[in-house]
Amino acid sequence: MPVHTVAFIAMGSRCEIRIAAAAAIEGQHLAAQAIAEVHRIERKYSRYQSDSVLSRINAAAGLRAVACDEETVALLTYADMLHTASDGRFDITSGVLRQAWNFRHNALPPAADLEKLLPLIGWKKVVRDKASVFLPTAGMELDFGGFGKEYAVDRAAEVLTRLGVQHGYVNLGGDMRFLGPRPDGSSWQIGIQDPRAGDATVASIPVSRGALATSGDYERFMEVDGRRYCHVLNPHNGMPVSYWRSVSVLAPLAITAGSCTTTTMLLEKDGLGFLERSGMSYLAINDEGQIFRRIQ
Template sequence: MNWWLSIALCLLAMPGHTAERLQHVSPDNARYQHSEVLMTTDVTFTIITTDDVRAKQAVQQAIAEIRRIEALLSEWQPDSEISRLNRSAATSPQTVSNETYRLLDEARKISEASDGAFDITFKSAGKLWDFRAQTIPSDEALAKAVAAIDYRQVAMKSNDRSIQFLKEGTQIGLGGIAKGYAVDRAVQIIRQSGFDEFAVNAGGDLYAVSQGNQKLWRVGVRNPRDDSALLALLPVANAAVATSGDYERFFIRNGRRYHHIINPHTGMPAEGSMSVTVLAPRTYLADALATAVFVLGPEAGMQMIEEQSGCEAMVVTEDGRILLSTGLNDLQKVPVKGQ
């Protein structure tokens, strides 16, 4: 992969405190930009264009698509297909739409590749944690929850698109992949509207589009211990970037950091990394792989990334080391003009 990476402490004049910060290399270009809260996340649409009217129409269509996906896949909306599965799939097979089935199948493949580090059945443990109230679940509650976590207990039949849970207590949640999928669908909508230079950034899960693969977008990856500074600057084109970090939702108790990235095998926050940034062909894939790598830990996670075609990763370990996958490591000293 032809990525450029400049490891430096770079400051960009961009608002927000998301995992990544996005900037176009030509700041004077005419653009249309709109931000809206969708799927409980600030989503920013940036289109390089002088046609604000057509850009606004495209963004509104993309917003409608994201809302449709949320209604389909949200575990928090009672009428969604995921909520219906959680209510009934342990009792009898449930038929789902082709769209939901395909995404669940992709999630299963990532679960298999990561040996369950990414697991959509982690919900039973995840729901025990309340990071606002700084609640730590009991050992007994975690043990019971972990016993219900196993993506292999979700039986899928492609002939009729049926889903059934084979173990009582199994619950699924697509929080680690649905937002990325929504970004991918929004990108497709805007592309179909005729734009070829734009980006969609959903709280750090982002996709940047450029005509002719020109790397005109810069993605700055934040320092996990200083939200005013960046550790890496990635020029990208027609690719997705997603970051999982231990600084997004967390609290500290007795000197230990408890964060929202849960290890499905233990029910506890994953250890070994401060942040993981993944570059991939699709945002749903970058989203899920960032979680998987974080849970696996730096060494095992990087090994998995090396086996994924078209994917690269940057890991910041708990002791502050920066690990780069092969496609990034060879180019890390290439400077970025103007920095």
């Protein structure tokens, strides 16, 4: 069967679904159902939509608890696991730091601005149970940006699997989930971008099933006095991390792969040990350009 590509925009990213189907109209019909699921998750959890679950939770900070459905509770539980696994570096309350950092301007935020925001960060301050969540301090926020897109990738892939798709993948801004090999049985060859040369790759990885995600210091960054500052921020001091140029991980699920890459970035020099303990395949490039890999 031929492979059909359906491109779309979601979560601020260029996205595509590639699937094998007998006819283009069939491929478009299948992809549309997966895309609808992506948009559902975006509407539900985007901080940019005033009626989203996260916007309601954030608006109620310091005032009252907000009821949560089963899906939201599960994601909050996952966030708690990530916080523990990362020694507190992966913290979904750290999104408030974007109020100080603007990577469109090559200027560091005043230290006083960061000092005002740091007291609003702290996952362990959040009060939650099986049906609600409460941010105890006005100004606190939750942000699923660290795994929301990857969660949407997995949900879209599950929709396509239920519809019988056996060959193809979902790609949301570089976070990918593979439903099966090409129709001829061969693997998809996925290039890993060179973090210092946007038109070049450092490796090509064959993938048939599972997920691939990449985090790096080249997606959103600025340079000040010859130093690069990326958008991945340490919640303990509010400053960008600097040890890794790029981290790519292969895992069964996109949310697992993405969480692993981000955690590695946040752990900086301790990230390699975390990758080794994870047991997953990876390719990581440090700030000196050294490449570390384990591709199984």
